[in-house]
Amino acid sequence: MPPKRQIRVGSQWMYARDAQRALEEAIRVAEEERGQHEHHVPFLRKYVFSTDHKWIGIQYAITALTFLLLGFSMMLIMRWQLAFPGRSMMDIPLIGSLLVKFLGAANAPGGVMLPEFYNQLGAMHGTVMVFLAIVPLAVGAFGNYVVPLQIGAPDMAFPKLNMMSYWMYLPGGLIMLSSFFIPGGAANSGWTSYPPLSVIATDGQTVWILGMVLLITSSLLGSVNFIVTIFQLRAKGLTFMRMPFFVWAQLVTSFLLLLAFPPLEAAAILQFMDRVAGTSFFMPSGLVVSGTPLANAGGGNPLLWQHLFWFLAHPEVYVLILPGMGIIAEVIANNTRKPLWGYKSLVGAGVFLGFMSFVVWAHHMFMTGMGTVISAFFQTTTMIISIPSVVILTALIISLWGASIRFTVPMLFALAFLPMFGIGGLTGLPLGLAASDIHLHDTYYVIGHFHYVVAPGTIFAMFAGIYYWFPKATGRLMNEKLGKLHFWASLIFINGVFSPMFLQGLMGVSRRLYDGGAQYAHAKPVLHTNVFISASAWLLLLAQVPFIVNFFYSMFKGKRAGANHWNATTIEWAATTSPPLGHGNFVHMPVVYRGPYEYSVPGYDAADFLPQTIPDSEPLTPTEAGGGMLAAGAVAQKEL
């Protein structure tokens, strides 16, 4: 179909498509010229202590993905013990003897892991996954790479703080991991570190606290930076209600990090004092450990820790999910080729979700005997917070209605996210009600519930994001076939891992058992599912091989991608392919003329997408449907 519309470029009229090609060519030439003038940036400055948000984003991505694999591996080792309690890991085919040698006789004498080591792996799996893998990936990586591009900014508002944020995160993570090598091993009181257990635990817990303080500082620097960047560096014309939903999600997330993390920092300081200076903030009077009364002053309150911890950790749940929702919204709009349904509701729900997330924390504590009044309050707020989540999910599902969907790899992950997150969310309702929580609390049901939210929920969203923005970051495409293999295998096995856990939990199997429940009569009927779960988990690891291969192969050898490979509307696609490091992002500072999801605009026949940065100067014939859009554009131009 020949292009019909003409636009004015400088003093000339030309077809939109020609203009686009010419602009791309001009940008390429400008890039080349710029490359010739480029001065040598020292290696350390460019690749290690970089202040460029794009490279910092990539640093975050690679580090966080490594931690993700590491946290996953810890669980894979634990799953052997759960599936075959007491059986030597020497029996594992191929890697058995190597693994046993790696773990050493101190942790797994004769190839059977010690209960203490199992506890260390459990605590570190949770910590690594939440604080070192998912949040840095969702916020540090995607936030850093995409947000400044999507709002048309040259970089983050504080590039040096941005660098510092990464360089707090990496040492924080390494310090935390180093605790495996000190006497007594790593922290072993669960990722929640409940006192008094955590206060009398081995030295690994102190290292855990030090690591957490670095991570908290890192996310504090990051969140201030994101909020200032989004408020201050939005391109001309990019009003708040024209921001992509992803940017909104990152903005709300940053506020959550900013305001929820400090109480955990306070709690970490207090626990540190309890452990090192002998205070009793969390230590009640009259504690007897192994037959010996503790020498501390007493009078403290273990519940205080739980309040401070969950005051962070509940907003943290939304830190985990909101950026994921943002990515899914971008991918769905792009692959349905139509505007998101209910953009305003999405934004409203996201902001409301952020507010509500600060008043639901004690639904993690129904079993602590807080009293029925407090329980009633928190179960009410918990039911209320489910509403915005449902609004967001519903809007995303309705967005699919009547679309001619492009089943690209990112879209497959996005489509899978919807029901998977749905399962995770709906199974949370019985946990939010005090009465049913009494039965389900601390069982595998809980594990199943939040892993459905985070693993096939957030992690699938992260995969969608990686496949979606890979061409922008590297200039190359990821392989479609390997991507589909990765998707289908992951989808099948991840359900194999988590769905039987609901069954186990409903039978009352506790989540913290070293033998997976073998010594409990009530667990007998569901004990066999442990083998199935473990097998699924190991196969899930295999399912990641195509992704890892694809990631590195495509980075160097993938098919080259254009600047706007997906024909998307948002501003990051107006930058060049793989914008060069150490420079501003855009050849021209972009100016924004419309909302983020102008796909298949009626009356605009040149293409099925109308980027935010293309001026309205083009003489469109206002059709009945397009009139509104044009009028809006005209008003917008006046505002500028």
Place this chain on the structure above:
Amino acid sequence: MTAHVDLHAVPGHDAHHEIEIPYTVHPRPDTGVYNGKLGIWLFLASEVMLFGALFSTLILLRTSSNHWPRGWEELNIPLATLNTFILIGSSVTVILAWANLRLGQLKKAKIFLALTLLCGLGFMIIKSIEYASKFQHHHYPSTNNFFATYFVMTGLHGLHVLGGMIVFAYLLLTADKWYAKHRDQFTNRVEVTGLYWHFVDLVWIFLFPTLYLL
């Protein structure tokens, strides 16, 4: 087809120059603030949450405790009162430093910055006298939860004072260079540090009655 796209507006890119981030010095018209000012306010919001958590801890421990000493039974009120006035005074001097910079009076501004720094130093010296006398009486954080909260809260506040002093010292040492290079930016730096300093002052104004007088 000859496509002519006007590209003369491409700014000269040079690796020696930092990327120009907008609104680092002058306020963005629609938000009314420059980046650093918004940044410090957000940082202070997180600090409110940090100290808020500690105050909540104090309230919870105290209300659930059978015996909680009165602040004036254990702590030195005259010294703390003196410290309160020193900190309030330093909040005034930091404002005067900023105001003088706005008026172009670098010399005066430097004097007021130095006074602020001295006030901070005075506060820390008095605080350490207080701490030393506590230790002399064998009152440590581990003694009981009253002293635990006292030491943690005043200790963390003290670290904040120390942090502010380091920044003031840095501002003083680099004042001439920065003022000559970029006057507005230097003025902003003093303003932003001043905002932080007021917050540190404010925390003490809450700490003093809560710990000493109640």
